[in-house]
Amino acid sequence: MPVTAFEFDEKYQYQNGFDCYFESSGVTGALPLGQNSPQKPPLGLYAEKLSGTAFTAPRHENKQTWLYRILPSCSHPPFAPVAAPNESLGIGGEALKKMHYIPNQLRWDPFDHDPHADFVSGLHMVAGAGDATLKQGCAMYIYAAGRSMDDRTAFYSADGDLLLVPQEGVLDIRTELGWLLVRPMEICVIPRGVRYQVHLPTGPARGYALELFQGHFVLPELGPIGSNGLANARDFQAPVASFDDGPDAFGQTASDGPKEYTITVKFNNALFQTTQRHTPFDVVAWHGTYYPFKYDLGRFNTIGTISYDHPDPSIFTVLSAPSDHAGTSIADFVVFPPRWLVGEDTFRPPWFHRNTMSEFMGLIRGGYDAKKGGKGGFVPGGASLHNVMSGHGPDAESYEGARNAELKPQKVGDGSCAFMFESCLMVGVTDWGLRTCQKVQEKYSEHSWGELKVHWKGGKE
Numbered sequence: 001m002p003v004t005a006f007e008f009d010e011k012y013q014y015q016n017g018f019d020c021y022f023e024s025s026g027v028t029g030a031l032p033l034g035q036n037s038p039q040k041p042p043l044g045l046y047a048e049k050l051s052g053t054a055f056t057a058p059r060h061e062n063k064q065t066w067l068y069r070i071l072p073s074c075s076h077p078p079f080a081p082v083a084a085p086n087e088s089l090g091i092g093g094e095a096l097k098k099m100h101y102i103p104n105q106l107r108w109d110p111f112d113h114d115p116h117a118d119f120v121s122g123l124h125m126v127a128g129a130g131d132a133t134l135k136q137g138c139a140m141y142i143y144a145a146g147r148s149m150d151d152r153t154a155f156y157s158a159d160g161d162l163l164l165v166p167q168e169g170v171l172d173i174r175t176e177l178g179w180l181l182v183r184p185m186e187i188c189v190i191p192r193g194v195r196y197q198v199h200l201p202t203g204p205a206r207g208y209a210l211e212l213f214q215g216h217f218v219l220p221e222l223g224p225i226g227s228n229g230l231a232n233a234r235d236f237q238a239p240v241a242s243f244d245d246g247p248d249a250f251g252q253t254a255s256d257g258p259k260e261y262t263i264t265v266k267f268n269n270a271l272f273q274t275t276q277r278h279t280p281f282d283v284v285a286w287h288g289t290y291y292p293f294k295y296d297l298g299r300f301n302t303i304g305t306i307s308y309d310h311p312d313p314s315i316f317t318v319l320s321a322p323s324d325h326a327g328t329s330i331a332d333f334v335v336f337p338p339r340w341l342v343g344e345d346t347f348r349p350p351w352f353h354r355n356t357m358s359e360f361m362g363l364i365r366g367g368y369d370a371k372k373g374g375k376g377g378f379v380p381g382g383a384s385l386h387n388v389m390s391g392h393g394p395d396a397e398s399y400e401g402a403r404n405a406e407l408k409p410q411k412v413g414d415g416s417c418a419f420m421f422e423s424c425l426m427v428g429v430t431d432w433g434l435r436t437c438q439k440v441q442e443k444y445s446e447h448s449w450g451e452l453k454v455h456w457k458g459g460k461e
């Protein structure tokens, strides 16, 4: 079921569609007609182009947006390095260079909330692969924030597009291009470079994130499924322009002296800061193809077998970040929503397998049909990582249950939703993920598969 609609609020109007050319204006007449950069843009605004792809990227991949703003982004003193507020990023982005590469199956208990952290200081890299400077690879994060970001701060990542998967707590995100309200069971993507500020209207928030150092998310091909199904394009929502021109927004007019706005950037996984005397949220109008968006996972049109056997989890792909090799993703975002299982003579949960891809999983709510047992278990707010070729599958309890189950139509996962970040890359685990967070379940594999029974009867049934 879709997430309950929020009461109508002017702040949360959206434009619907995936990969569209959108335009939005907070004030009539702010968008120039028939050109992008007139000698004097309307209403005394500055025109600024935000490129998400190379200028010459093919048309179908090209992403850029024209911003019409009160002051351009370049107007700020130099950025200076700051110590990462949490050690997961490492100093100067060391985290990605010092990854632990481990063939063992890993599982984490739910990650701690942090009442003192805001979204930026509560963002912890758990795993990743590649190099942000080469624009290759991706990284997986946990965020745990107990307070809203200050009204005079903004964050952006120069490293990649960030997909957020809230697990607890609502995120009210002010972006340069407008507001997005993102609740658990909804996701959003904030593109590289877009500045934003995360507020927590319902209290503490915790969730997962995937950063793409390369490329952008696309909808998966539907092949023989046809022209609708899985995540439908019209269900993706982009914000409408919203800007601040209040007395504090540009320092000069504030009664009690100029106000400072702190901009923090993640640049090669290290943090830098500057302060400026104008709000970064001054975009009065914009048009283009490069913008943040959200999606309600409850609208996912789940497809599965109506005959026999358990299909590959690729049928659950919401968004895909392709590599240069067709069908092989830098990262796929895959969900396991509530669905009917009707397969005949079929072992219905996921099979035992070893995968050339790495599988990082999280649980937004409820349970997961392949992991019913195991001390600590796979529970909401926790995670698991089955790296390249690490054997995994249903735990002993789930296996015996499904092996002996009566195969009537069965609704699985009612009220639950697991997800997977599946990557073609071997991912390393950060020091924070392996040690500092203290959530690794030491006996995950033993508790899950140590008790698997031998059913072999010497070749006799």
Ligand SMILES: O=C(O)Cc1cc(O)ccc1O
Binding pocket: 310, 311, 312, 313, 349, 350, 351, 353, 359, 370, 386, 392, 393, 420
């Ligand atoms: O390992 C997992 O639980 C994820 C998964 C689910 C599924 O339905 C098929 C394959 C797969 O890797």
Ligand SMILES: [Fe+2]
Binding pocket: 350, 353, 355, 359, 386, 392
């Ligand atoms: Fe798997």
